[in-house]
Amino acid sequence: MRWLWLTWLVAGDLWDDETWDVLTTRAVRSARAKGALNFLPLALGYRAAAHAHAGEFALASALVDESAALTEATGQPPMAYPSLPLIAWRGDDDRAAELLESAAAWATTWGEGRAIGQKDYLLAVLYNGLGRYQDALARAGHAVEHEDLAVTGFALAELVEAGARGDTPEAAEAAAAALSRLEVRARAAGTDWALGVLARSAALLAEGPAADRLYREALDHLGRSRVAVHLARTHLVYGEWLRRENRRVDARRHLRTAYEMLRGFGAVAYAERAHRELLATGETLRRRTVEVRDPREALTAQEAQIARLAAGGMTNSEIGAELFISPRTVEWHLRKVFTKLDVNSRNKLHTALTRA
Structure with a gap:
C-alpha cells in the first residue's frame, strides 16, 4: 500500500487503465480489510479518479464523499x-x-x-x-x-x-x-487508451480520408479500454468533423452517442457541446418527461435501433460494425435499454419491443 501514490502515477503516465483499475481496487479492498484509516482516504481518492475516467461519476462522487468523511473523522488534513x-x-x-x-x-x-x-x-x-x-x-x-x-x-x-x-x-x-x-x-505506452487518444489527436489536425480513418481508429482503440469519457469525447469530435464535412446523417449518429453518453455520465458541459452540434445538424432532441406510459417511448432513437438489432440476434460486434460504433458503446447502450424496458436479457428484447 505504501507505494500506491507512485505506482498509480506511473500507470497514469503510461495510459494504463487496466493497471489503474487493478491497483486502486486492491488498495481500497486491502485498506478496508486492515482497517487502515490513515491510508483508506488516499486509496478512495485514487479509485474515484479511475471511476471518473470510466464515466462513472456517481461512483466517483460517493468515494470522494467517503474519503472526505474519513479524513474529518480521523483528524487528518483534508484532501482537496x-x-x-x-x-x-x-x-x-x-x-x-x-x-x-x-x-x-x-x-x-x-x-x-x-x-x-x-x-x-x-x-x-x-x-x-x-x-x-x-x-x-x-x-x-x-x-x-x-x-x-x-x-x-x-x-x-x-x-x-x-x-x-x-x-x-x-x-x-x-x-x-x-x-x-x-x-x-x-507509442511508447502502446495501450489502447494511449493509441486511441493519439489517433483522435492526429485526426483533429488531419483532413479528408486520413482524418476519417484516424477517428475510426481512435474509436476502435478506446472502445477496448475502460476510459469511457475519452470514448465519448471521440464520438463528439468525430461528429463535429462529420458535420463540417456535410455528412449530416453520419454526424448525427456520433453526436447522439456522444450526447447520450456524456449526459449519462454527468459531463454537463461536454454534453451541452454535443447538444449544440446536434441542433446544428437539424436534429430535434426529444425532451425528457417525468412519466412515460409506454417504456419504449423512453428509448432514444439510437437505443431503439440497437435494441431492434440485438433482438434480431446480432452480436455487439456486429451491431457496432453496422452503426460504426464500438462494441463497448453498444454494450453501454444495451444496459440502458434493459433498464428502461425492465428486462434482464437479450432474449426478452423481442417481446418487450413488440408488446401491445
Whole structure:
C-alpha cells in the first residue's frame, strides 16, 4: 500500500487503465480489510479518479464523499484533489475554475508542486468542454511546461484539441508541436487508451480520408479500454468533423452517442457541446418527461435501433460494425435499454419491443 501514490502515477503516465483499475481496487479492498484509516482516504481518492475516467461519476462522487468523511473523522488534513477531476469533467459549476485554482494553491503550501500542473490540465479539460478553446490552450500550455507524472501526457491531448479549434497560426503550431510530443509518449505506452487518444489527436489536425480513418481508429482503440469519457469525447469530435464535412446523417449518429453518453455520465458541459452540434445538424432532441406510459417511448432513437438489432440476434460486434460504433458503446447502450424496458436479457428484447 505504501507505494500506491507512485505506482498509480506511473500507470497514469503510461495510459494504463487496466493497471489503474487493478491497483486502486486492491488498495481500497486491502485498506478496508486492515482497517487502515490513515491510508483508506488516499486509496478512495485514487479509485474515484479511475471511476471518473470510466464515466462513472456517481461512483466517483460517493468515494470522494467517503474519503472526505474519513479524513474529518480521523483528524487528518483534508484532501482537496479527489474532487477536482469531477469538477472539471462536469463543468456545471460557475465556480469550477475558482475551486480548481484554490485547491492547487492550498496543495502547494505543503510542497505538492505537481498540483500546479494538474490544476492547469484540469482547467484545460474544463475550458475545452465549455468551448473556451483559447483559455484551454493557455492552460494546457502551462501544464506541459514540466514533466509531471500522469499530467503531461493528458495535457498534451487537451492542447491538441484546443489548438485545433483555434483560429491563429500560433494555435495551429502549438497543436502540431504537442502532437509530436504526444506521439512519442503514446507509442511508447502502446495501450489502447494511449493509441486511441493519439489517433483522435492526429485526426483533429488531419483532413479528408486520413482524418476519417484516424477517428475510426481512435474509436476502435478506446472502445477496448475502460476510459469511457475519452470514448465519448471521440464520438463528439468525430461528429463535429462529420458535420463540417456535410455528412449530416453520419454526424448525427456520433453526436447522439456522444450526447447520450456524456449526459449519462454527468459531463454537463461536454454534453451541452454535443447538444449544440446536434441542433446544428437539424436534429430535434426529444425532451425528457417525468412519466412515460409506454417504456419504449423512453428509448432514444439510437437505443431503439440497437435494441431492434440485438433482438434480431446480432452480436455487439456486429451491431457496432453496422452503426460504426464500438462494441463497448453498444454494450453501454444495451444496459440502458434493459433498464428502461425492465428486462434482464437479450432474449426478452423481442417481446418487450413488440408488446401491445
